[in-house]
Amino acid sequence: MxxxxxxxxxxxxxxxxxxxxxxxxxxxxxxxxxxxxxxxxxxxxxxxxxxxxxxxxxxxxxxxxxLSGTSALTAPRAGRSLVQPKREAAxxxxxxxxxxxxxxxxxxxxxxxxxxxxxxxxxxxxxxxxxxxxxxxxxxxxxxxxxxxxxxxxxxxxxxxxxxxxxxxxxxxxxxxxxxxxxxxxxxxxxASDAKDSASVLSVAEAHPDMMVCADVDVMWRVAEALVHTNEVDRAQDLYKHILTRCPNPAERLATIQKAAELLPATAIKPLIAVGQRRPGAGREFESVQLDLLRRQVGKLAADPTGEPVIASELRSFETLTTQKKAANDAVLLGWYYYSKKDWPTAQTWFKQAMSWDRIPKAVEGYALALRQQGQLAEAETLSYEWRDADPLIAKLYIEILATALTEPKPAAMDAGRLARTESVIEAAQSVNGSQAMGWYYYNTGAFQKASPWFSKSVAWGANETNVLGLALAANRMKDRALFQKVLAEHGTQYPAVAALKAYDQKPGSKGQGGTRVAKRGGGGGGGNGGGQAGQLAEAAVAQFKDGNYKEALATLDKRAAVSKEDQGLGVLRGWALYQLNQYDKARDQFASMDKKQSSRDTQYGLYYSSAKLDPLNLGD
Amino acid sequence: MIALRTALLGLAAITLATGAAAKTEPRTGLSLAQATETQAPAEAGLPAGWLQQAWAKYKQRFVRSGRVIDDVNKISHSEGQGYGMLIAVKAGDRAGFDEIWTWTKKELYIDASGLAAWQWKEKASPNVTDRNNASDGDVLIAWALIEAGAKWQKAEYVDDARAIVAALGRLNTAQTPAGLALIPGRVGFQAEDHPDGMVLNLSYWVFPAFDRLKGLGPETDWAEIQATGLRLIRDSRFSPMRLPADWIAVGSAPPAPAKSFPARFSYNAIRIPLYLAWAKVPQPDLLRPFAGLWNEKLNLGPFEVDLATGGALDTFGGTGFRAVIATAKCALDKQKLDPSLRTVEMGAYYPTTLHILSLIALQERYPECL
Incomplete structure (x- = not known):
């Protein structure tokens, strides 16, 4: 009715x-x-x-x-007019x-x-x-x-x-x-719209203006989208304004703003919201969109800090609203925003705030990462262990923290309890990198019998060059020739660095591997062809590195590079020196260029860790 | 059946002895309640032997020594003889058929034209006072003869039919502005007889008979005549009700209600939907204006309609008219026959005849509606 x-x-x-x-x-x-x-x-x-x-x-x-030629519905109607003849006024x-x-x-x-x-x-x-x-x-x-x-x-x-x-x-x-x-x-x-054929969308709409009515807002949305895609932003804007001023359905009006916001920059949306709110009776129907817009902008910046910055006053009002509403998700968003700006303490504050309002794993993850960035590794480890079951990413983070600790160039001794905890989390997560890290940990501490099964697991969960190398090297050190040969046979063709280990098999007794990988290999391969000065400089760089004098080590390496070509061992040393100086991007570039020339366990390993440092939100596993 | 239901009295060419006969069909007084009392069980199809029983009652009521009596108009006519012969052959009553045909041949086929005198009056002397024919009567008689010839393998019937069909072709067909047409009678319908040109009666196109006529009278283009009839029905949509007048003039295209007759949809044209539905004429749109004439839920209509305005006049008197509309509804929409119409009660001659014919048509063409 x-x-x-x-x-x-x-x-x-x-x-x-x-x-x-x-x-x-x-x-x-x-x-x-x-x-x-x-x-x-x-x-x-x-x-x-x-x-x-x-x-x-x-x-x-x-x-x-x-169409008119083909339409089966409009065959000419003989002798009959649809127009009603004029009749008496009666x-x-x-x-x-x-x-x-x-x-x-x-x-x-x-x-x-x-x-x-x-x-x-x-x-x-x-x-x-x-x-x-x-x-x-x-x-x-x-x-x-x-x-x-x-x-x-x-x-x-x-x-x-x-x-x-x-x-x-x-x-x-x-x-x-x-x-x-x-x-x-x-x-x-x-x-046409679904096929992103904007030209066809527009030609239909332009030929049939009667399609553009509030009764079918979807059509208008699609036309507006086509206009945006054909760089007719002004006309799209006009169409959105038309909907917002003429169409009565509040849900559709809200959706109009949301759709516009997907296609147009925030600066174009604000006038639309203003137009929509001028409508008589319009209340705060767009508040949520405004918040969404801000949310999106903040979120975008969190992912890409180089984007258009948020206006400070708007950011403040967003923060105020977040606090007022105890909106945990928004607090997390703000956490990531500040995290992306490397403002660790503020990020930590928002993540912590979010945790106090709601048990959101994302908040915990962010909080732990912020702690870690500030060197509060123990706290980060404790927290991520506590929350390891809440989100696989937190378990991953925990493993990551531990893997870093385990594979420090000079790993500190781990207590048995911590090791057991770590092992169980790695097992549960079937973490390729975690298990590999365990392998290297035991390998580097000379416990080859323990290293081997961890490398095996890592290879089983996801073979890569470094864990296969680890397994082969551990087999070699255990003198398990059957395993060693099996690994080479299975993976040698895929990984040249693994195939290269054949040399070890031919000279089972030879030295030059094992121990602390960087120092030994750096030292072992450094002196070769640069003559006496180069050899001295190489030894000096290794010594400086061992003593933690990374800057000096780098300077020495530069000097040496001026007189002799840098071999892979010293290249790896250079990579780790950069890594230790927190110059992860340079470290990564160093490992990457070496890996490109000749991929090896060392280049892969360096590449992995330097990359991981550069991308803490996405720890590749 | 020309004058009695149509006030043909005004036609100079045709002299009528009984001027009072120009009255429309009175109501029979048969109520719906009476009809539904003997309602058949609602099963598919009509009960076996229904036609034989109905025909027996019909003969008892309307047929005397081969003469079919129009009880309302107190006369007999070629149309009635044709209907009687048709029902008899459909009911398989050879003796009854022979009796009616014998009487018809003797009493009505008395003119050298080879066509039947259209009316016969018991009280008149001679009984036939007007030798003009009504083409629908001859068409019906010829059709019944052809059916009988096929049913009982009697060539004589077919020969008789052939003679009538030939005479029809010779004397009752003519080129009109609308095409080759069946004219209502030998005399009185030509263009020179009327100010608005040749007068035709669309209910004389007995479409279900035309297939039979085509086979028997090849010298006449019956297919063309049928096409003209359908075209004229389509073009004769008068008044907002889109209904044909009983009598139309085709002096100019498009056709118009004939000026010599009341502009009405009445007792002649009511048969058009029956013939359309019965024939294998796949043009349902022609049926649509008729199908709504009876609202069975309210038992409203069918009405005679004043084609000057489209306004309703009197309700057609008799159950059989509702059966005709029901047949149209079935042909158009596969609508089931209203249970009240499954049984034929003996009312007046005309509606009773149409009721039986409607049921035959449904049984032959649309058993799914029964």
Whole structure:
């Protein structure tokens, strides 16, 4: 009834047909596609897409032209006009709604009775001659409307063809044809939109401005999107403004802002929000969008600190709102924001705040990372161990912290409890890197029997060059030739560095491997071909490195490089020196360029750790 | 059946002895309640032997020594003889058929034209006072003869039919502005007889008979005549009700209600939907204006309609008219026959005849509606 009242209210008394049309439309299940009002009301005047010159569509034939030739629904209707002939003024005062309703039902008996009745009451009245122009076979029409309601337009066409086969002059009602053609255009537009074919979207829309109505906001959204994609941001903006000022559905208005916000920069959204809020009766419906916008901007900056900065006052109001609402997720977001700006203490504060409001693993993860960045490794380790089951990323972080500790160039001795905890978490997570780190830990402490199974696990969970190397080296040190050869046979072809270990097999007794990997290899390979000065400088660099004088080691390496080519051992030393100086990006570049020339366990290992340091949010496992 | 239901009295060419006969069919008084009392069980199809039983009652009521009596108009006519012969052959009553045909041949086929005198009055002397024919009567008789010839393998019937069909082709067909048409009678319908041109009666196109006629009278283009009839029905949608008038004038295209007759959809044209539905004419849109004429839920209509306004006049008097509309509804929408119409009660001659014919048509063409 509300629907009917709406239509009657909008059309006004001049339209004597409205009652019957409304009654008619009430009966029909106007599902999905046709959930539009029967008539446009003036609150839903179509958006005039062509108000500005439409450059993109100028050269294309209009879709309506190309369609009209093929439309099965619009075969010419012989000798009948849909235009109602002019009748006596008396018609205006005679209520023909019942008459038209009966006619729409093909209820000829009641139509003729009603004509008789009206004629008696109004002798000068002439019955409308087009009564049955719209009179359909109700069953047939209903079938079509039902099909139409399901959106199966092809089946509608087939059904029409079927009816035509037995009744060549049959025509669907004008209303149906109109709706069908609109639906078909809509389908085309949606298909073009889904295919990101913006030009086609715009040419359909420009040829059929009556599609741009509030009853079908989705179409307008798609057109706006097409405008954005064809760099017609101003027109898109106008279209969004049109929706926001004309369309009454609050949910759709909100969605309009949200969609616009996905496509346009924040600076373009703010005016839209302002326009939307000018609408009478509009309350704080866009507050959530504004917050979302800010949230998105902050989130984007957290991922990419080089993006457009947030206006300080807005950031403050976001922080205030977050605190007021105790919005843990927003606090986490702020944590990441400050984390990305390397403001560890502020990041830590927000993460901690979030943890106090809600048990969010992300907050814990951020908090632990912030602690770690500030060197509070013990706290970070304790926290991430406590929360290891809440989120695999936290377990990973825990493993990462421990792996770093285990593979320090000079690893401190671990107590048994800590080792056992670490091992169980690594086992549970089946961590490739964690298990490898355990392998190296035992390897570096000479416990090859313990190292070997950890390398085995690591290889089983995800073979890579370094864990295969570790396994081979451990096998070699255990003198387990069967295992050693098996590893080489299985992985040698894939990893040249592993294949290169064949040399060890030929000289089982030779030295030059094991122990602290950097020092031994650096020292062992340094002196070769640079002559006496180069050899001295190499030894000096190794000594400086051992003593923790990384800067000096680097300077020495530079000096040596001026007189002799740097071999891989010294290159690795250089990488780790950079690493120790927190110059992770340079370290990574160093390891990467060496790895490119000749990949080895050392280059892989260095590459991994320097990369991990550079990307603490994404510890590759 | 020309004048009695149509006020043909005004036609100068045809003289009627009984001016009072120009009355419309009165109501029979048969109420729906009476009809539903003997309602058949709602099972598919009609009960076996229904037609034989209905025909037996019909003969008892309307047939005397081979003469079919129109009880309301108190006369007999070629149309009634044709209907009687048709129902008899459908009911398999050879004796009854022979009796009616014998009487018809003897009493009505008395003119050298080879066409039946359209009316026969018991009280008149001679019984036939107007030798003009009504083409629907001859078409019905010929059709019944062809059906009988096929059913009982009797060539004589077919020969008789062939002669009638030939005579129809010769004397009752003519080129009109609307195409080759069946004209209502030998005399009185030509263009020169009427200010608005040749007058036709669309209910004389007995479409289900045309297939039979085509085979028997190849010298006449019956297919073209049928096409003209369908075209005229399509073009004769008068008043907002889109209904044909009983009598139309085709002096100019498009056709119009004939000026010599009341502009009405009435007792002649009511048969059009029956013939359309019965024939294998795949044009359901032609049926649509008729299918709504009876609102079975309210038992409203069918009405005679004033084609000047489209307003309802009197309700057609008799159950059989509802059966005709029900047949149209079935043909158009596969709508089931209203249970009240499954049994034929003996009302007046005309609606009772149409009721039986409607049921035969449904049984032959649309058993799914029964």
């Amino acid at each position: 509300k629907h009917m009242a709406l239509i009657l209210g909008c059309i006004g008394s001049a339209f004597v047909l409205s009652g019957a049309q409304a009654a008619d439309s009430l009966k029909r299940p106007l599902a999905s596609l046709s959930s539009v009002q029967t008539e446009s009301t003036d609150t839903d005047a179509p958006f005039d897409l062509n108000a500005r010159p439409a450059v993109s569509a100028a050269a294309k034939p209009s879709l309506s032209e190309s 018609a205006g005062s005679v209520d023909e709604s019942a008459l038209r309703f009966y006619a729409s039902q093909n209820d000829a008996a009641r139509v003729s009775m009603e004509i008789k009745r009206l004629k008696v009451l109004n002798p000068s009245w002439e019955p409308p001659t087009n009564l049955f122009d719209e009179a359909r076979d109700p069953a047939m029409d209903q079938k079509l409307w039902d099909l139409f309601g399901t959106g199966r337009l092809d089946e509608v066409r087939a059904a029409v063809d079927e009816i035509r086969a037995t009744d060549p002059t049959w025509q669907p009602s004008a209303e149906f044809v109109k709706k069908f053609e609109l639906a078909e255009l809509r389908q085309q537009l949606v298909a």
